Amino acid sequence: MLGASALLLALALMVVRFLQLSWPVWKAHGLGWIVGTHWAPAEGIFGALPFIVGTVVTSVIALVIGTPIALGTALFVSEIAPAKIRRPISDLIDLLAAVPSVIYGLWGIIVVLPLLQPVEQFLADSLGRFIPIFAGPPSGTSFFAAGVVLAIMIVPTISAVTREVFVTVPQDVREAAFALGATRWEMIRYGVLPPAQAGIVGAVILGLGRALGETVAVLLLIGQIPSISKSIFSGGYSMASVIANEFGQSQEPLHLQALIAIGLVLFVVTVLMNIFARLLVGRAKA
Amino acid sequence: MKGVSARRRATDRTMLTFLVLAVLLALVPLASILVEVILKGIGAIHGLSFFTQPPPGDANASGGGLANAIIGTLTMVALAAVVFIPLGILGAVYLTEFASGNRLSRAVRFFAEVMTGVPSIMVGVFAYSILVVLVFHHFSAIAGAFALGLIMWPIVLRTSEEMLSRVPTSVREASLALGTPKWRTVLKVVLPSAAAGLTTGSMLAVARAAGETAPLLFTALGSQYISFKLAQPMSALPLEIFSGAQSPFPDQIQRAWAGALTLIALVLVLTLVARFVAAKRSV
Numbered sequence: 001m002l003g004a005s006a007l008l009l010a011l012a013l014m015v016v017r018f019l020q021l022s023w024p025v026w027k028a029h030g031l032g033w034i035v036g037t038h039w040a041p042a043e044g045i046f047g048a049l050p051f052i053v054g055t056v057v058t059s060v061i062a063l064v065i066g067t068p069i070a071l072g073t074a075l076f077v078s079e080i081a082p083a084k085i086r087r088p089i090s091d092l093i094d095l096l097a098a099v100p101s102v103i104y105g106l107w108g109i110i111v112v113l114p115l116l117q118p119v120e121q122f123l124a125d126s127l128g129r130f131i132p133i134f135a136g137p138p139s140g141t142s143f144f145a146a147g148v149v150l151a152i153m154i155v156p157t158i159s160a161v162t163r164e165v166f167v168t169v170p171q172d173v174r175e176a177a178f179a180l181g182a183t184r185w186e187m188i189r190y191g192v193l194p195p196a197q198a199g200i201v202g203a204v205i206l207g208l209g210r211a212l213g214e215t216v217a218v219l220l221l222i223g224q225i226p227s228i229s230k231s232i233f234s235g236g237y238s239m240a241s242v243i244a245n246e247f248g249q250s251q252e253p254l255h256l257q258a259l260i261a262i263g264l265v266l267f268v269v270t271v272l273m274n275i276f277a278r279l280l281v282g283r284a285k286a
Numbered sequence: 287m288k289g290v291s292a293r294r295r296a297t298d299r300t301m302l303t304f305l306v307l308a309v310l311l312a313l314v315p316l317a318s319i320l321v322e323v324i325l326k327g328i329g330a331i332h333g334l335s336f337f338t339q340p341p342p343g344d345a346n347a348s349g350g351g352l353a354n355a356i357i358g359t360l361t362m363v364a365l366a367a368v369v370f371i372p373l374g375i376l377g378a379v380y381l382t383e384f385a386s387g388n389r390l391s392r393a394v395r396f397f398a399e400v401m402t403g404v405p406s407i408m409v410g411v412f413a414y415s416i417l418v419v420l421v422f423h424h425f426s427a428i429a430g431a432f433a434l435g436l437i438m439w440p441i442v443l444r445t446s447e448e449m450l451s452r453v454p455t456s457v458r459e460a461s462l463a464l465g466t467p468k469w470r471t472v473l474k475v476v477l478p479s480a481a482a483g484l485t486t487g488s489m490l491a492v493a494r495a496a497g498e499t500a501p502l503l504f505t506a507l508g509s510q511y512i513s514f515k516l517a518q519p520m521s522a523l524p525l526e527i528f529s530g531a532q533s534p535f536p537d538q539i540q541r542a543w544a545g546a547l548t549l550i551a552l553v554l555v556l557t558l559v560a561r562f563v564a565a566k567r568s569v
Contacts, residue, residue: 004377072308100497106531183298213405215500274403
């Protein structure tokens with residue numbers, strides 16, 4: 001009894017403690033500081049928008065790149081792969097989830113950044129002339145670099161959940177599609193994907209949740225600049241990473257409280273998204 | 287495929303190619319991470335001293351090891367496991383054996399899943415706000431272990447609950463029919479038959495906790511000395527890798543790679559053994 005309900009208590013206690021510790025910030029600034037664009041702890045100015053923008057931008061980049069890859073791997077494993085290699089391939093993709101995020105960060109800095117440099121330069125020179133979000137000059141560590149590594153990190157999450165959802169699509173649907181003369185892709189497109197839709201949305205939201213909360217890998221790759229810039233090739237900051245980086249150094253009580261307040265926003269958003277996603281996935285699998 | 291128009295066939299082929307490409311795009315990073323960590327890690331481990339020595343006082347100096355971090359990770363993960371694995375399994379036993387199907391059990395199951403999605407940095411801030419702010423007034427290994435335990439807890443609870451619910455009802459009924467009290471049935475019949483599954487879930491939780499960095503930043507903090515004192519700051523492998531990744535000194539980056547190899551070996555061995563146990567003796 002206790003072992004079970006204590007978990008609910010722990011979650012509730014988290015909200016209470018975060019609210020309690022960050023209360024002076026909410027009391028002093030209301031909700032307005034969330035959309036403040038300027039972050040200067042030394043001057044007592046706390047605007048959270050640069051971090052919110054950074055978190056959203058890196059997560060969106062991660063989803064744009066990661067979702068097709070994750071869905072592709074899940075479909076390959078559940079619909080295309082010969083029975084013999086299904087298990088090994090899904091096991092290998094699951095292994096991506098077992099790699100600690102700090103190792104993604106280290107690998108990202110040393111291996112991925114140099115590889116991305118020419119890609120960023122090319123995109124900045126071509127698309128960047130017309131589209132401001134691709135504008136150069138690329139700065140090395142950037143929203144884009146963090147987003148690319150995040151994309152790899154969320155692939156196993158989205159892939160594993162959608163795989164489970166695809167498995168629940170009845171075999172009859174596939175056989176019926178083939179009997180009607182569908183190609184394999186048409187079977188997937190018209191037979192498997194429609195009933196799995198809610199589950200896919202849920203899986204993507206779970207992936208998004210992981211991306212929003214990811215801390216050290218993003219911190220190492222995002223550039224740690226608390227300003228809002230138009231280009232995804234410039235440096236920035238994210239909510240989780242600013243907490244990780246400034247929490248230990250904060251001298252002013254209000255600075256610490258502002259960081260916890262940012263954390264509370266992040267916490268509430270990810271919990272709500274997880275609840276919503278679990279409901280969707282649960283319904284899809286039922 | 288007779289009678290299928292050229293356009294449909296082309297679409298089919300393109301999309302199937304994309305699916306294969308997606309698998310490659312997912313596996314290439316995995317291969318790259320493993321190869322880099324193994325090659326750079328092996329190159330950076332100079333003999334046994336890596337496992338027995340702390341890093342040199344000067345981060346810029348060569349030599350030394352990460353014994354402080356290896357001991358720290360093992361200590362804190364073990365401490366977290368000793369407290370939170372039983373807590374998770376007990377919770378799961380309550381859910382499946384004593385409250386199955388009621389509203390509380392559904393809520394706990396649901397929120398255990400939600401809790402696995404909580405950003406780990408916030409678990410760290412929470413542990414800080416309790417053990418550092420209220421109890422010790424300074425950083426400690428206990429606070430780090432508490433944060434890691436909070437991460438393991440919902441994973442253990444959720445997987446154990448699933449494994450216990452796979453034990454057939456008839457097995458329980460057979461035991462109860464012999465006049466065995468409920469608690470004895472659970473202890474002697476249900477738990478042993480789910481043992482393999484419980485082990486798997488616990489090992490996966492341990493693997494996950496061992497790799498966490500963010501929850502340790504303001505709890506265990508890190509330390510460059512070999513320390514066994516639970517009420518004092520303690521290092522951990524992820525913390526050392528994290529500092530190494532931000533370091534301008536080649537020697538410290540080298541030690542980070544060696545630490546990464548040690549950590550990934552630990553995590554992957556745990557994960558693979560867990561899967562092996564699950565595959566070998568599933569209920």
